[in-house]
Amino acid sequence: MTASVTFLTILVGGATFAAALIPLILVGLWIFDLRNGRLW
Amino acid sequence: MNNVNDAILAPSTGWLILAVFSLLWVVLGWWFGRKNKDLEGYMLAGRKVGMALGTATAMATWVTSNTTMAAPQLALQMGIWGMIGYSLGSVGLLLFAPLARRIRQLMPGGFTSGDFIRLRYGKLAWRVFLAISLFYALGWLISMGMAGGVLIHALTGIDYQFGMSVIVLICVLYTLLGGLRAVIGTDFLQTLIILVGIVVLAWLAIDSIGFETMHSSLETNRPELLNLLMPAAIMFLFNNLLFGVGEIFHSNVWWSRAFAFREGVGFKAYLVAGLFWAPVPIVAGFIALSVPALNLNVPAADMVGPMVAAELLGTGGAVLVFITVFAALASSLDSLLAATSDLILTDIYKGHINPQADPEQLARAARWVIVGLGIATWLVCLPRLTTLAALLHFTGAFVASTIWPIATGLFWRRANANGATLAMVLGTAAGLTAYFQIGFYVAALVSAAVSMSVVLIATWSRPDDFDWQSLDPTTVTARQESGA
Numbered sequence: 408m409t410a411s412v413t414f415l416t417i418l419v420g421g422a423t424f425a426a427a428l429i430p431l432i433l434v435g436l437w438i439f440d441l442r443n444g445r446l447w
Numbered sequence: 448m449n450n451v452n453d454a455i456l457a458p459s460t461g462w463l464i465l466a467v468f469s470l471l472w473v474v475l476g477w478w479f480g481r482k483n484k485d486l487e488g489y490m491l492a493g494r495k496v497g498m499a500l501g502t503a504t505a506m507a508t509w510v511t512s513n514t515t516m517a518a519p520q521l522a523l524q525m526g527i528w529g530m531i532g533y534s535l536g537s538v539g540l541l542l543f544a545p546l547a548r549r550i551r552q553l554m555p556g557g558f559t560s561g562d563f564i565r566l567r568y569g570k571l572a573w574r575v576f577l578a579i580s581l582f583y584a585l586g587w588l589i590s591m592g593m594a595g596g597v598l599i600h601a602l603t604g605i606d607y608q609f610g611m612s613v614i615v616l617i618c619v620l621y622t623l624l625g626g627l628r629a630v631i632g633t634d635f636l637q638t639l640i641i642l643v644g645i646v647v648l649a650w651l652a653i654d655s656i657g658f659e660t661m662h663s664s665l666e667t668n669r670p671e672l673l674n675l676l677m678p679a680a681i682m683f684l685f686n687n688l689l690f691g692v693g694e695i696f697h698s699n700v701w702w703s704r705a706f707a708f709r710e711g712v713g714f715k716a717y718l719v720a721g722l723f724w725a726p727v728p729i730v731a732g733f734i735a736l737s738v739p740a741l742n743l744n745v746p747a748a749d750m751v752g753p754m755v756a757a758e759l760l761g762t763g764g765a766v767l768v769f770i771t772v773f774a775a776l777a778s779s780l781d782s783l784l785a786a787t788s789d790l791i792l793t794d795i796y797k798g799h800i801n802p803q804a805d806p807e808q809l810a811r812a813a814r815w816v817i818v819g820l821g822i823a824t825w826l827v828c829l830p831r832l833t834t835l836a837a838l839l840h841f842t843g844a845f846v847a848s849t850i851w852p853i854a855t856g857l858f859w860r861r862a863n864a865n866g867a868t869l870a871m872v873l874g875t876a877a878g879l880t881a882y883f884q885i886g887f888y889v890a891a892l893v894s895a896a897v898s899m900s901v902v903l904i905a906t907w908s909r910p911d912d913f914d915w916q917s918l919d920p921t922t923v924t925a926r927q928e929s930g931a
Contacts, residue, residue, distance in 0.1 A: 409662075411673060416658045418527070419733045422534075422726035423649045429723045430642045436499035437635065445497040445709065447482070447628070 456765050461603025464766065465610075468773055469617040472633050473624070479632035480625020486810045489626035490558060490789050491707040496631055501708045501716030504634040506724050507778035508700060509540060510641050511591065515768075515775045516598065518732035519752040523745070525683060526672030526736075532684035533728035539691035540721030546696065547705040547713030549857045553918045555710075560702035560853075561794035566918050567856045568864040575871050577794055579849060580697055583842045584787040585827075588820070591780045592828035598776070602753055602769050611828050614773070618780040619821030622788075623814055627707055630781045637778040642727075644771030648752075649730045651759045652737045664740035672736065682888045686843070690891040693846035696853045700786040788816040843891035844878025850895055851902040859906065860913045866905025874898030 440446045483489045496504075514533070521529035554563060560580065565573040596611025603610075621629050652661075665672055695701050705713050734755045738745060741758050745751050756764035792813050797804050804812065851874075852867035878894025 412658055412662045415527070415662055415673075415736075418531075419649070419653070419658070419729060422729035422733070423646060423653065425723075425726045426642055426649075426730045427646045429726075430639045432723075433499060433503055433635070433638065436502065440497040440499045445495075446500060447493060447495055447497065 456603045456762065456769065458604045460762075460766070461599065461605050461610075461769065464769055464773070465599070465605075465613055468770065468777075469613065472617055472777060473621045475633050475636070476621025476625040476629035478625075479629045483626055483628055486806050486813065488628065489810065489813060490785075490792075491703060492626070492628040492631055494707055495709045496704075496707050496712065497709055498712050498716055498719075500631050500635055501704070501712050502719045502723065503638040504631040504782070505540060505701075505704060505717055505720035507634040507638040507641065507775075508704075508782040509536065509695075509720070509724055510638070510727055510775050511779040514728055515641070515645065515731050515772055516594070516752055518728040519735035519755070521683075522672075522732035522735040523738060523751050526669075526674060528675065528681060528684060530729045530732035532687050533732060534725045535684060535688045536691040536728065537721045537725040538688050539693075539695035540717050540724055542692055543695045543701055543705075544714045544717035544721065546854065546857055547701075547708070547717050550702065550705040551708070551710060551713050553857070553915055554706070556919060557706050558703075559790050559793045560697060560699045561790055561798070563702070563853075563856070563918065564867075565794070565798070567913070568852070568867045572852070572864050572868040572871070573794070573798075575868055576697070576849065576852075577790070579845045579871060579875065580699065580790060581787070583694070583698065583846050584700075584783060584790070585824075586842050588780070588783050588787065588824045589827050591776060591783065592824050593831065595776045595780070596828065596831065598772050599769075601750055602765060602772075607831050608829060611831075612825060614776055614780065615821055615825045615828065618777055618784055619817060622781045622784045623817050626813075627703065627785050630785045631704075631707070633781065634778050637774040640774040641771055641778070644767050644774075645727065645731045647767060648734055648756050648759070648764070651764075652734045652755065655759055656737050656740045661737055661740050665736060668739040686888045686891050689847050689850070689895045690843040693843070693848070693850050693891060693895065697846055697849035698786065699790045700782050703786045703789055784817055784820060788813065788820050791816050791820065840887050841882065841890075843887070844882050844894045845875050847878060847891035847894035848872075848874025848898040851899045855902055855906065860915070861910035862902065862906050862913070863909055863911035865909065866902050869905065870898040870901035873901055 437446070480489075482493070487493065518530065518533050521533055525532070550557070550563070557563065561573060561577055564576040592611055592615050595614035596607040599605050599610030599614070600607045621633065625632070662673070708716055731752065735751045737755055738751060741755065743754055743758060745754060753765060753768045756768045758764070760767065792809065796812055796816065797809065801808070848871045852862070852870050855862035856867060874894040874897045877897040878890045881893035882890035
């Protein structure tokens with residue numbers, strides 16, 4: 408695997424992994440706010 | 448060789464998706480809006496929006512149909528730098544975080560970005576700012592409305608006029624029913640839909656093609672896309688960064704959220720939204736890099752996203768893209784409608800036409816302004832003059848000129864009114880000249896540089912001694928009533 412492929416893999420793989428986690432974090436935050444009466 | 452026509456959804460499927468999601472947004476808009484008790488509730492969601500909804504609304508609003516559709520287009524034209532350059536749009540959200548905290552501290556009872564400019568710099572700067580801000584907001588509204596019609600037509604075959612009308616009507620309807628609370632509530636769901644949609648598509652591209660195959664196809668067919676030193680792409684990168692900062696710093700879309708967020712939430716919500724937004728253009732844009740490996744013939748660069756999706760997933764892919772793009776369009780259109788109508792209501796109607804308007808009159812006027820703005824957008828979008836959609840590129844010269852007057856106005860006591868006014872006028876003029884003489888990719892850069900120079904020279908040569916307390920309208924009113 409060349410450096411260029413590694414760069415592409417890390418850039419896109421990392422971004423996709425991060426983007427996949429975001430909905431879970433947002434839902435977690437939503438539950439936290441709801442339980443603490445801080446949603447609105 | 449594959450053809451996009453194989454992938455286009457049947458109009459009946461398109462109408463079904465439009466009907467289901469339109470109903471969902473309108474019902475949710477009404478449901479969220481039922482808690483609104485007064486004008487402040489309607490315009491600013493009661494000023495108590497928490498971290499989860501705050502982060503999601505900042506993110507969803509910044510993910511427009513441009514992010515989901517133009518990011519793949521840019522990746523196809525400018526390669527890896529196109530994706531990274533687009534993701535630098537997140538810098539605007541990150542830099543706005545400290546501003547949001549400052550705005551909430553200085554103006555706990557503020558309503559619009561126009562309020563700030565009027566109280567900080569006086570009426571002349573306020574009017575120049577309103578002209579820039581409304582021009583930009585209308586340009587963005589029109590480009591979103593047109594993008595809606597064009598995309599719905601491209602994906603489903605539904606007539607441009609029908610598709611555009613539906614998306615504008617639905618956004619007007621639920622914004623009208625629930626105000627900013629409806630906008631923020633639906634933004635949360637729309638964020639989840641957008642993220643799930645782009646991650647599924649990216650994962651399918653990675654899984655079915657793989658990085659090595661994709662890389663070797665690019666190296667053979669489009670080696671320039673892997674070039675990290677493409678000059679136009681590097682220029683684009685910095686211009687896009689400044690354009691994004693200008694858009695966010697001045698627009699009431701972001702200011703209204705700073706006023707609406709619960710105390711202590713603004714800084715964190717904008718910071719996290721910026722971090723969360725950064726990977727989105729890379730994930731959305733990357734699928735364009737699979738075009739050479741899939742041997743696709745792309746007739747129009749902005750259709751690359753749906754084409755790859757349809758190639759990888761068939762009809763399911765086209766449905767997924769349609770739902771994702773519909774969510775991205777709605778999340779930006781509703782925010783723009785709400786924030787622009789607030790600006791028109793507060794700064795034009797109350798500021799210029801009826802300064803004595805009582806809260807009841809304002810509440811009634813707020814709804815009429817949303818309807819009027821919706822109708823105006825619909826009428827301008829109706830003839831499908833695509834040159835109007837290009838307005839948005841044009842606005843870079845305007846918005847970048849506001850970065851320095853706003854940032855220094857919030858933090859420097861010595862920044863003065865004449866400097867701010869001149870910076871906006873000269874920055875815009877220089878940016879427009881650069882746009883026509885050199886190209887779109889330097890307009891924001893030149894505008895911001897000239898505006899910065901004017902603000903710095905004016906502040907140094909004629910320093911002001913601004914009283915921060917006069918930014919809080921409640922303090923000003925109390926002082927006026929006591930005769931101070």
